[in-house]
Amino acid sequence: MPKSSDTPAPASSIAEFEHSLDELEQLVTRMEGGELSLDDSLKSFERGIGLYRHCQTALEQAELRVRLLLDPEAPDTAEPFDSRID
Template sequence: MSPSLPSESNQIAAFEQSLDELEQLVARMEQGDMGLDDSLKSFERGIALFRSCQGALEQAELRVQQLLDPARPDSAEPFSPDVP
């Protein structure tokens, strides 16, 4: 096993936890029964969670590109499943 595996597991867990919290936050906000102050705090938290998730996804995409072609990660083609 590679020594970076536990770190990667932690990053995946952190991403999933952030995404779950973001989904719950959106659901609470969509109910519409929050006050203005709570809504603003929730919005700020949601933006922070969104940016965290977006950064994690960008890192994952870069890693996939490096795995597809370690010598030229910028030339890797995006994955497109065979869907009829």
């Protein structure tokens, strides 16, 4: 049976995002350390780009879900709430 598009994201999706973000942070730290060879730096950069794209996609999907929750009839015009306290 196909999944409904309005079901919550499985915990594994959240865990995958967090794991990707952690790995990306570790890659950046190692690359900033300047001790990697050129080949290792290029491999790390390539892996980092893949992780970045995965994280970006997950964030875009989360934003869409929030917009659908804010205004299911017109998600493109949904106004996000303002969490600032003046």
